[in-house]
Amino acid sequence: MPSPIPIHRILPEGFPPTITLRPCSSPNQLQRGGQHFAFVKQTKELTQRPWYTVIWDELKLFDLLGSGGFGWVYKGTYYGKTVAIKKVRKCTKNKLAARQSFWAELNVAHLVHENIVKVVAATTSVPASPQAEDSVGIIIMEYAGGxxxxxxxxxxxxxxxxxxxxxxxxxxxxxxxxxxxxxxxxxxxxxxxxxxxxxxxxxxxxxxxxxxxxxxxxxxxxxxxxxxxxxxxxxxxxxxxxxxxxxxxxxxxxxxxxxxxxxxxxxxxxxxxxxxxxxxxxxxxxxxxxxxxxxxxxxxxxxxxxxxxxxxxxxxxxxxxxxxxxxxxxxxx
Known part of the structure; x- marks a missing residue:
């Protein structure tokens, strides 16, 4: 799914906006000269994986923490660590707004600060299911408390x-x-x-x-x-x-x-x-x-x-x- 936000807004620092894109979970998976570039999560808490990749076998959903017009937020685990999982819902009245909201969440995907909820992983490629048809994408975040x-x-x-x-x-x-x-x-x-x-x-x-x-x-x-x-x-x-x-x-x-x-x-x-x-x-x-x-x-x-x-x-x-x-x-x- 193409992002409604210009690609140069979400490129890693140091990469020009002329890099060609290949099919991926988000526009942050990049290709240049046969090599693949991506935001890599610099943390020892989970794993050194690109944040746009979700390994579904490692994701477990448990309690529903809240829901609203944006979708649903669950408590779960990812690689055994407690996380919050936001499933962004498609908006039938304004589909562009739902996509914009999803990508806006990723404005902070590359940022780490003690007073900001950290993004762990995100994707628009959701496994086929009845719920997936109503979903723009999934964002996995640190669990900051209930x-x-x-x-x-x-x-x-x-x-x-x-x-x-x-x-x-x-x-x-x-x-x-x-x-x-x-x-x-x-x-x-x-x-x-x-x-x-x-x-x-x-x-x-x-x-x-x-x-x-x-x-x-x-x-x-x-x-x-x-x-x-x-x-x-x-x-x-x-x-x-x-x-x-x-x-x-x-x-x-x-x-x-x-x-x-x-x-x-x-x-x-x-x-x-x-x-x-x-x-x-x-x-x-x-x-x-x-x-x-x-x-x-x-x-x-x-x-x-x-x-x-x-x-x-x-x-x-x-x-x-x-x-x-x-x-x-x-x-x-």
Missing amino acids: TSLDHRIYNCADSLDVEECLRFSSDIASGLGFLHSHSIAHLDLKPANVLLTESGRCKIGDFGCSHKLAAGNDLSPNGQLRHLGGTYTHRAPELLRGCSTTLKADIYSFAITLWQMVSRDHPFSGDRQCVMYAVVAYNLRPPFSPVFNKTLMGRKIRSVIDHCWAVEPIDRPSAEQLLETINNLKSLL
Whole structure:
């Protein structure tokens, strides 16, 4: 299946976009001069195999972790190691969107960072079965834990204390900084897409809305295609207005996420269209509850949020600046 994303966007560094392709599970299996080139997973945890190759005999599916419009996510094992397996579902109403989502997930296939969910393997060549007919492809990822930040915020008896809020925020900002250093905008950052490991660290996942921006430039040259997905409550106002994507859209989403961690409330209620209109036309933002004003640290966190959800992207901090600010606040505890 051809990728709707230009091939030069997913080539390994150092390879020109003129390399001819051969039939394979993904466009990252390359051929030049009789030799085959591919992204090779640099890890001792599994095996030194190209990440686009799935060895089906080594893949075992167990529990269903979740499902939705994107498809299904299972817990399983691959070469004996616990992994998460995402089966991307075809969308009958918009087949292109399903394929774009699949390939967008692979924007981070070659990246490794402690605060990013790692891709282990991926393929569009699924063995014949009734389920395969409804599948765009399969992505095998590291298993980062069965708990999301959303669950921790809204479904646990104890609220997050300041130390946890800042620690989680530091992890998220670190992950964003790494993505942004590779010109990748996540575009769907929210608590449900942040996983909590057993050790209590955050990993950003679900890159189905992500976009690789032009190298050395945080501005998408084709903004009209950059914000069709994502969650409206966390979507930056410039994207709601139909402007081009910048990396600063993720900083706005971070602000909403941090507000949720502190307030334990949902950012907006009411009609979806009315909320989006108010965010754009009247600069609507979630209200600050008294918890933000009770302590000096609460007021400092409020200031961080205010800075991050500024109307204009240029007025928001970069992920690197945000991480520095959060770590400075951590040092005051």
